[in-house]
Amino acid sequence: MEPLRADMFEEICPSTLNPIRFGGDKWAGLVIRCLEDGPRRYSELRVPLHRVTAKVLTRSLRLLERDGLIRRTEYATPVRRVEYALTPLGRSMLDPLRVACEWTADHWDELLDARESTAAAGNE
Known part of the structure; x- marks a missing residue:
């Protein structure tokens, strides 16, 4: 499997x-x-999610696990390690997530304009 790229989620991109x-x-x-x-593994997730603090990423992983979207598997041997994987329920979210990202990309300028106007008005 390919390693996750550090620039997978740039600072300003439709996903953010x-x-x-x-x-x-x-x-x-x-x-x-x-x-x-x-x-x-957690350390692999940290590469593209480097802007997320460890505490916040851990909380997100716990929420996703609680909701049944990911599964946390701990391996004791030969060296202790933990992996996170999508459950079938989590995998079912990939298509809606793609649609939401496409919608965001289609409305990129409008979203940026709205955020900028709100920030300019001091309502961040």
Whole structure:
């Protein structure tokens, strides 16, 4: 499996501007995208999600696990390691997530304009 790229989610890209939330928090959709090709270790997730603090990423993973969207598997041998993988329920979110990302890309300029006008008005 290919390693996750550090620039998978650039600072300003449709995935970070998406107003539609998946899995309960801002980062859950990005975590789901990171897991779409198969299980990943926490350290692998940290590469594209480097802007997310360890505490917040851990919380997102726990929320996704609580909701049945990901599965956490701990291996004791030969060296202790933990992997996260999408469950069938989590995998079923990939198509809606793609549609939301496409919608965000289609409305990119409008979303940016709205955010900029809100910021200019001091309502961040």
